[in-house]
Amino acid sequence: MGNVLKIENLRKSFGGHTVINDISLSVKRGSLIGIIGPNGAGKSTLLNCILGMLRADRGNIYFNNENITHLKIY
Helix, strand or coil: CCEEEEEEEEEEEECCEEEEEEEEEEEECCCCCCCCCCCCCCHHHHHHHHHCCCCCCEEEEEECCEECCCCCCC
């Protein structure tokens, strides 16, 4: 089974504050994962970048081997 989601070196900042920095992960098809961390750790920011609600400053997001990093939310 291949990766359904792959994230490479994702970074997102707001102003001078870096919220997520150099995040990389792969999710294999059929797997179940969770993202955990304390308040302010960047969980929602990461999900919003994956969904296209926020644009990452750097890095790439692949869904089914297609680069979706700069696609609009719709």
